[in-house]
Amino acid sequence: MSRKIPYVFIFLFLAALTAKGMSSSHFTIRNISVAGNFKTQDRIVLIASNLSIGERILKSEMQARIISAQNNIQNTDLFNSVTVSNIPLNDSITELIITVTERWFIWPLPIFENADPNFNTWWERKDFTRLNYGMVVMHQNFRGRGEELGVLLQLGYSKRFGLLYNAPYASPKGKSGVSIYAGYDQQHEVTVGTLNNKRVFFTGNDGRTKEQLQLQLSFLQRHNFVTTQKFTTTYNLLKIRPEVAEMNPNFIGDSATHTSFLTFTYQFKKDKRDYKHYPLTGHYLDLLLSQNGIGINKSIFLTTIESAARKFMRIHKRFYGAIGIAGKTTVQANIPYFLQRGLGYEHQIRGYEYYVLDGNHYGIGKSNIKAELIPKKTHVMSKIKNQRFNKLYFALYANLFADVGYVINHFSGSVNSYCNQWLYSCGAGLDFLTYYDTVIRLEFSFNKQKESGFFLHFTQPI
DSSP states (O other): OTTHHHHHHHHHHHHHHHHHHHHHTEEEEEEEEEESOSSSOHHHHHHHHTOOTTOEEEHHHHHHHHHHHHHHHHTTTSEEEEEEEEEESSSSEEEEEEEEEEOOOEEEEEEEEESSSSHHHHHHHTOGGGEEEEEEEEEETTTSSSOEEEEEEEEESEEEEEEEEEETTOSTTSOEEEEEEEEEEEESEEEEEEETTEEEEEEOSSSOSEEEEEEEEEEEEEEETTEEEEEEEEEEEEEEOHHHHHHOTTTTSTTOSEEEEEEEEEEEEEEOOSOTTSOSSEEEEEEEEEEEOOSSSTTOOEEEEEEEEEEEEEEETTEEEEEEEEEEEESSSOOOGGGOOOBTSSSOOTTOTTOOBOOSEEEEEEEEEEEEEEEEEEEEOTTOOOTTTSEEEEEEEEEEEEEEEEEEOSSSGGGOTTTTSOEEEEEEEEEEEETTTEEEEEEEEEETTSOEEEEEEOSOOO
């Protein structure tokens, strides 16, 4: 019996070491507290953090989870700054403190914009009659639950009126959301086609060249904070002047001057970017399926599939890289012109800002290498007492880029030479990032046709 005793002690000693190793390899979150949220409910911050009380996290993964939580909360657009602090209580228990600075939530935003696809196409003509003006009153987070309530009143060259209600965290656990929109657009001028890769316009004399009514209902399903599915139903009522149908009988189809139809869309999105308005690291993926019309109205029956993928990475210290691809395909061969949206709208090959490339299908690839000239710096303006406005931050990046794209056009490719061929461009630029998600980009581009120039943009490049 005495010979068995040492083996018993050895067994117990090894078991104790194993137990100690297991207990010290994880942190269990005992509590999560939120500070600085004077209006936003705690549950909204906790939903965005993707962290929960009682969760066990490997110590080796704790810092990555904290950074991810900070990014997710920042990407709600409810806060100017977010800090997540890890406070270990012992070897295996920890508490987290989330400290936020809320934004200003009521914005009477003046509208002063051009009626062209981008600033550079308007600047080419500098036609001040083609400006829109008005007001958007947006009340964000108006009950502390991340909701948005908006009213749009736009006059000028094109008129728009709209109402929006968006509740992205409608269910108690924040897994479901709902959005309702009603809008009416009245356009003075309409693009009836493209010639030599530029838009051809028709301008009416009563300001009602094109009228459109939209009623939209969306449901959001959130699997976790970064992965969502969205289901949308839209009722569309469209009316154009007879002259538009005469210039382009396929604008709606069959020389029609009015139509109404339903649009059903499904969108899958996975967004793990560190900062969605100007990402430096992370990745993004989406898939959009759209069905315009259900066959009742024979003039409108169109199925489109769109997708995009983007990767952002740190290359070395203050150097970053990014690459993105996107594409769209249309199942049917006959596409009403007002639904033909190729490159030059949401997706654009840099260096081709003056052109619009409509078509049946398209693909685009974009790449960037950037150097951080001025890291993100925060300056506290002591004379301003309101915390929502007294912290000014800015950053500056220099970048090199190269883009490539292709548009397949079965309708008007013969009179739009940039379609049905590979296009590419390269260039360099400066990106300035500041207060309340403001991005200003100045770029010099050189394209395949040996055209070059300076261009100004106000969104992220990829």
